[in-house]
Amino acid sequence: MTTPYTGNGPDDLGFFGKFGGCYMPESLMPALQELEQAFNTVRHKPEFWAEYQQILTDFVGRPSPLFYAKNLTAYAGGARIYLKREDLNHTGAHKINNCVGQILLAKFMGKTRIIAETGAGQHGVATATVCALFKMKCTIFMGETDIQRQQMNVERMKLLGAEIRSVQKGRGTLKDAMNEALRDWIRHVDTTYYLLGTGAGPHPYPVMVREFQKIIGLEARNQILLKENKLPDALVACVGGGSNALGLMHPFLQDPNVKMFGVEAGGKGTHTGEHAASICKGQVGVLHGNLTYLLQDLDGQILEGHSISAGLDYPGVGPEHGLLFETGRVTYTAITDQEAVNAFQLLSQQEGIIPALESSHAIAYAIQLAQEMQPEQIIIVNLSGRGDKDLNTVKKYLAGATA
Numbered sequence: 001m002t003t004p005y006t007g008n009g010p011d012d013l014g015f016f017g018k019f020g021g022c023y024m025p026e027s028l029m030p031a032l033q034e035l036e037q038a039f040n041t042v043r044h045k046p047e048f049w050a051e052y053q054q055i056l057t058d059f060v061g062r063p064s065p066l067f068y069a070k071n072l073t074a075y076a077g078g079a080r081i082y083l084k085r086e087d088l089n090h091t092g093a094h095k096i097n098n099c100v101g102q103i104l105l106a107k108f109m110g111k112t113r114i115i116a117e118t119g120a121g122q123h124g125v126a127t128a129t130v131c132a133l134f135k136m137k138c139t140i141f142m143g144e145t146d147i148q149r150q151q152m153n154v155e156r157m158k159l160l161g162a163e164i165r166s167v168q169k170g171r172g173t174l175k176d177a178m179n180e181a182l183r184d185w186i187r188h189v190d191t192t193y194y195l196l197g198t199g200a201g202p203h204p205y206p207v208m209v210r211e212f213q214k215i216i217g218l219e220a221r222n223q224i225l226l227k228e229n230k231l232p233d234a235l236v237a238c239v240g241g242g243s244n245a246l247g248l249m250h251p252f253l254q255d256p257n258v259k260m261f262g263v264e265a266g267g268k269g270t271h272t273g274e275h276a277a278s279i280c281k282g283q284v285g286v287l288h289g290n291l292t293y294l295l296q297d298l299d300g301q302i303l304e305g306h307s308i309s310a311g312l313d314y315p316g317v318g319p320e321h322g323l324l325f326e327t328g329r330v331t332y333t334a335i336t337d338q339e340a341v342n343a344f345q346l347l348s349q350q351e352g353i354i355p356a357l358e359s360s361h362a363i364a365y366a367i368q369l370a371q372e373m374q375p376e377q378i379i380i381v382n383l384s385g386r387g388d389k390d391l392n393t394v395k396k397y398l399a400g401a402t403a
Contacts, residue, residue: 005327007253009320014203014290017326019319022202024289028182031189036204038109043211048104055100056215059133060090062097064216066223066380071350072367079233079373081366083353083383084220084248091129093122093356093385094216094244095197101212103130106193113137113188116195117181119146119174119240120311120358121153122385123197128160138162141181143172146310153389171304174240174314178288198241199318202289206318213247220380221251228378234259234369237382238361239332240276240312242321244384253329262321263365265307266334276305277334278317279325287316293325308337308397309357309390335361341397343367344387356385357393 009016022032042048056062065085073081086094106114114136118124124140131138140162147154147166157164165184170176178201185194199209224232235252237245239262252258267275275281282293285300294316295303305315324330335343340357343364348354355363359382366381373379387394 003327004256004329005253005323007250009323010203010207014207016320016323019292019322020203020206020290022289023286023291024202025186027186028189031185032202032204034109038105039204039208042105042108052101052104056097060096060100061088062215063219064088066220066227068227069351072347073370075346075350076367076370078370078375079377079379080375081370082224082232082378082380084216084380086216086244086382086384087353087355087359087386091122091126092388093126094213094247095123095126096129097215097247098197098209098212098243099123099126099130099195102195102208103134103136106136106195107134109193111191111193113139113192114195115139115141115181115184115192116197117141117174117177118197119143119177119313120309120356121146121150121157121389122311124162125153125156125160127195128157128162131162132160139165139184141165141167141177141184143174143177144168145172146174146177149393150310150389173305174310175302175305182288197243199243199246199320200241200288200290200292200316206290206320209243210246210250210320213243214250216244216247216382217249217251220248224378224380231255231258232380233257233373233377234261234379236261236263236362236366236369236379238263238312238358238384239317239321240265240314240358242318244382246318246320248380248382249330260330261365261369262330262332263361264332264334265305265309265312265361266336267306269336270334274306275334276307276312276314278315279321279332280334284322290319292319292322293317308340308393309361311356311358312361333365335364337397339364341394344390344394353383354387355383356387357390359384360387
């Protein structure tokens with residue numbers, strides 16, 4: 001049996017077991033080496049983390065609450081369900097945690113321009129927000145498909161002073177936006193910092209993003225011990241690139257009795273080919289600079305992902321998740337569009353909380369899981385974002401379902 005992974009990676013070359021690494025054009029290698037050196041410098045500076053924590057407290061509004069969802073618990077039956085309320089962060093999602101850390105790193109490196117990719121728009125909004133705070137130029141790459149379904153977040157980014165670059169190549173989704181951001185970085189590498197939004201990409205991004213997101217799990221661990229005097233029995237989080245899941249799970253990896261579940265986008269069903277379940281239905285390959293699980297055909301060509309949630313509509317997953325899957329430390333499953341929309345409505349009506357469609361995937365699976373557990377057991381779900389941005393998408397989906 002494979003020894004469970006306890007979170008000590010990556011190695012010096014950026015590998016989590018066989019996953020990760022830095023498969024990038026030679027023209028970007030000096031920039032990535034500069035980034036790694038800068039991160040390894042600041043991560044050992046107490047004053048860096050003190051400023052990071054101060055901004056999270058005074059600007060973002062952390063710690064985010066751990067909320068006992070008693071109505072949802074009663075509805076599901078079985079285990080008690082707690083929600084880690086990342087939706088209450090300033091800008092409405094977990095993305096801001098990473099953006100605060102990386103903007104401080106960009107400042108340390110002397111960069112004057114920030115670029116980023118975004119799908120659902122939450123990372124774009126968070127990036128535009130910290131750029132306004134630190135008075136840096138900001139360019140956001142966003143697929144045309146995502147621009148159409150996330151208009152509110154597009155307007156928020158513009159109001160915050162960001163330039164939006166519409167990406168019309170491919171399906172105009174997150175993968176395509178990331179491709180264009182990397183091309184821009186190659187052309188402007190001397191002055192530009194690429195603020196990547198998820199736990200994927202070339203080394204050192206996966207470990208950087210994890211370190212800036214694990215505040216979620218550190219808080220949740222302390223909060224559940226105060227509320228219940230014991231650790232949770234299970235953690236549940238949605239997985240696209242996977243940063244919110246890593247943020248919740250990483251501080252619990254060395255607790256063998258805490259089971260963990262990553263929920264991918266099942267789209268129209270994992271049997272249909274219209275999904276974004278990279279671990280559940282994908283194969284190992286290279287995408288955006290790292291070796292990981294991804295959706296590809298027999299010739300190794302990247303397939304298009306599908307999800308009703310723009311933030312999960314990505315045909316790959318962060319490399320650390322590959323190792324967590326292969327060692328069996330995290331169990332991965334998939335939730336369909338229909339199940340996510342049902343959970344979106346259910347949490348709204350049961351608890352007065354409108355979740356992001358991404359988070360709704362985790363809610364849907366947590367309800368199923370709770371029903372298989374005992375009333376004295378505890379589940380923590382990462383409610384990674386709020387759902388205001390998704391109201392039009394859900395309205396159109398329901399109209400189509402009843403037409």
